[in-house]
Amino acid sequence: MNARIRHVAYHLPQAVSTVEDLAREMNNGWSAEKIVRKTGIHARHIAAPGECASDLACAAARALFAEAACTPREVDFLLFCTQSPDYLLPTTACLLQDRLGLPTTAGALDFNLGCSGFVYGLGMAKGLLLTGQARKVLLLTADTYSRHVHPGDKSVRTLFGDGAAATLIEASGVSADSADEALGSIGQMVYGTDGAGYKNLLIASGGARLPRCAETARECTDKFGNTRSQDHLFMDGPEIFKFTMQVVPVCVNETLTRNGLAMSDVDLFVFHQANAYMLESLRQKMGIPEERFYVNMADCGNTVSATIPIALRRAVDDGRLKPGMRVMLVGYGVGYSWAGTVLQWA
Known part of the structure; x- marks a missing residue:
């Protein structure tokens, strides 16, 4: 038995900030062309006022469910990777369990890790599956770094956008669907x-x-x-x-x-x-x-x-x-x- 990615969905907030917007606002000699040349980024999606990383994660998870990857009641464990939690406490994953309608028998936890967090999350999900602690793990990754960026800091403002992804990870052989409909096994970490x-x-x-x-x-x-x-x-x-x-x-x-x-x-x-x-x-x-x-x-x-x-x-x-x-x-x-x-x- 192995662990495999079954499905991936994502969600980006509606508001968009383009490099042309930044160039006009900063007015510091950074043209849109220069920003694109240095970063490769033409636009970034920005969370609305009051829109949290958990809201983005919830939308990504619902997109995954809508694409018939599984139902909320089938999820045994929720992992939420974020550096933008709703509260200092409680754990945001607990709030997501309730909002998404996951069973109360499901485990749920946050882990605070940034750009390496998705791969770390795959490793944790694999461990839960191969030790029999879960059959289907929902890995949510979401951040709203725009909340932490000063409008006058071009060193980071040109780079970071807000977004979320939902990844369903399951033990190999759980699904009755053909193998070519799912992402394959997760290798050694x-x-x-x-x-x-x-x-x-x-x-x-x-x-x-x-x-x-x-x-x-x-x-x-x-x-x-x-x-x-x-x-x-x-x-x-x-x-x-x-x-x-x-x-x-x-x-x-x-x-x-x-x-x-x-x-x-x-x-x-x-x-x-x-x-x-x-x-x-x-x-x-x-x-x-x-x-x-x-x-x-x-x-x-x-x-x-x-x-x-x-x-x-x-x-x-x-x-x-x-x-x-x-x-x-x-x-x-x-x-x-x-x-x-x-x-x-x-």
Whole structure:
């Protein structure tokens, strides 16, 4: 028995911010063409006032149910990956269990992880399934990073969009449908953590270490013209890029080794969709042919924990991910954290 992805659906909020909007608003010499050239992002979806990550996740889950992947009553466990919970407590996954009509016998938990969260979630779901603790796991990934970004911080505002994905994971053989109607088995996992880099992607205030106050809300402008406070998201772009270039190629090689594969055995590589420049740098460094490397973020930006499942669903819809193919997934980012695995398309 193995664990496999049965279905993926996603949801993006209605409001859209384009690079033309940003260029007009920032008025700092960043043209729309320059933003696209540096990021590969033309537009991002932005959550409406009062719209939470849980609302996006709920919409993604309902889309999955509407596509007849399963019914809410069949879900045994709910995993919710977010860094934008509704409350400090209770666990947002408990609220989602009630809103989605999942059985009260289902387990539900949040886990706080960003851009590597989807791959970590696959690993946790696989563990629940293979140990017999669940038969169907609903993995929801959603974030509203726009809430954390200062309007005057072009270093992050041009990158992050809001969005959610819902992924149904089940034990192989549970469904009576033909194998070619589902994503295939989840392979061996590779994980990594380097907490020494935590300061390079950080919201400093709002937790027990530094509660928000008038002092943390004080704004400042850095030497690059980016304005923010300690209440807002900070990213050291050069350090994040350096970290990515170091760990992702190693993670890819370790994932190949653990799964008994060579680079040529992988039909499609789907990495965390951080930005086009970073993805292209990784592709070139590892010598991955363009036709085997999937990038799809131009109209939604970096949706954090939801980038990989959104890309997977779009690869299916685009005809880039087909039955019989092997696809490698690699997530990396905040923490620092990273993870990789290989899916076999059934």
